[in-house]
Structure formats: C-alpha cells, structure tokens
Amino acid sequence: MSKPREDYLSWDEYFMSIALLSSQRSKDPATQVGACIINKKQRIVGIGYNGLPHGCSDKELPWGKTGDWMETKYPYVCHAEMNAILNKNQADIDGGTIFTTLYPCNECAKLIIQSGISKVVYANKKPGSVPAFDASERLLKMAGVIISKFDPPASEKSLKIDLNTGSISLDSSQQKSISKPNPLQNISNDSKIIA
Numbered sequence: 001m002s003k004p005r006e007d008y009l010s011w012d013e014y015f016m017s018i019a020l021l022s023s024q025r026s027k028d029p030a031t032q033v034g035a036c037i038i039n040k041k042q043r044i045v046g047i048g049y050n051g052l053p054h055g056c057s058d059k060e061l062p063w064g065k066t067g068d069w070m071e072t073k074y075p076y077v078c079h080a081e082m083n084a085i086l087n088k089n090q091a092d093i094d095g096g097t098i099f100t101t102l103y104p105c106n107e108c109a110k111l112i113i114q115s116g117i118s119k120v121v122y123a124n125k126k127p128g129s130v131p132a133f134d135a136s137e138r139l140l141k142m143a144g145v146i147i148s149k150f151d152p153p154a155s156e157k158s159l160k161i162d163l164n165t166g167s168i169s170l171d172s173s174q175q176k177s178i179s180k181p182n183p184l185q186n187i188s189n190d191s192k193i194i195a
C-alpha cells in the first residue's frame with residue numbers, strides 16, 4: 001500500500017503562500033502585500049493585494065512615497081486587507097482569520113475588527129515603532145482580535161512556480177531542527193567575568 005506524501009504544506013503555510021502569491025499581482029513598485037481570509041471551516045473566502053480602486057488608472061496616479069501628499073500613493077491605494085474583505089465571497093466572516101504578508105495598518109485594523117475577523121496571522125512587521133502599526137495593535141488587542149506571527153517552518157522550505165512549464169516544486173531541507181546554543185554554558189562563562 002502506498003503511503004501519503006509527507007512533504008506538503010501545513011494549513012498555515014498554504015494560506016500564507018496564497019497571500020504571498022497574491023502580493024505578486026500588486027503594481028506598487030515599493031511594497032507588495034497580499035492577504036487571504038479563511039472562515040471558521042478553514043475555507044478561503046477572500047483574497048486581496050494592494051492596488052488602486054477599480055477603474056482608477058495606475059498610469060495616471062502616482063506611486064511615490066514622499067513629497068506633496070496628493071502626489072504620493074497614500075491617498076489612492078487600497079490595502080490588501082481591505083481588498084480581501086471587500087472581495088469576500090461570503091457575507092459572514094465572523095470568527096475568521098486573515099493571513100497577511102505584512103502587519104496590518106490602523107485603517108485595515110478597523111476593517112478587520114468591523115468585519116468580525118477574530119485572528120490576524122502576519123508574516124512580516126516593519127522594525128521599530130511605527131504609529132500606524134502601534135495604533136493597529138492597540139485597536140486589535142482592545143477588540144480581542146488574536147495577533148499571531150506566522151510560524152515559519154523549522155527548516156528551509158520554498159516553493160518554485162515555473163510558469164513556462166506550468167509546474168511547481170516544493171523544496172524543503174532535510175534538517176528538521178535548528179540547534180540552539182546552550183544558555184547555561186554562557187551563564188557559567190559570564191560568571192567568571194562578574195567574579
């Protein structure tokens with residue numbers, strides 16, 4: 001009897017991969033973000049990426065980040081989370097989870113809370129204190145939304161999609177655990193210095 005395949009994507013890896021893939025539809029030259037919403041039954045009900053509103057030309061509107069606000073992308077771009085929520089194919093996403101490639105900003109946090117999503121799984125967060133992310137965290141925590149950093153695989157795992165041949169390969173390292181230094185050894189070494 002043949003065995004099932006052992007090298008496959010976990011649920012979280014699968015949903016985050018879809019968010020990552022969606023980010024590649026973005027035309028933003030600086031930041032490509034993707035989002036994927038699942039309902040309580042682990043079914044995908046919404047996908048989005050950052051882009052301009054429907055009918056607004058990406059050739060006529062600016063993509064810059066600095067200078068006159070009207071000439072930056074900020075007043076015009078819809079974030080991935082917003083698009084995923086607005087594009088959802090199911091009215092009720094209460095208790096759902098949103099997978100995002102970047103930590104949601106405060107504006108998206110409002111939409112996430114109001115749509116009934118109860119968990120955020122994010123892959124990356126900009127370092128340091130950024131007001132939009134600090135305010136987002138404040139809102140999400142206050143509303144009881146669980147914020148979880150995507151737990152990457154213990155060993156290297158990557159997907160390669162070849163659009164020329166229409167094939168995909170999942171490459172994963174055989175190394176199952178990353179060895180960590182023994183903290184007790186460091187303490188004994190440090191104690192000599194203190195003494």
Ligand SMILES: [Zn+2]
Pocket residue numbers: 079080081104105106107108109
């Ligand atoms: Zn946002």
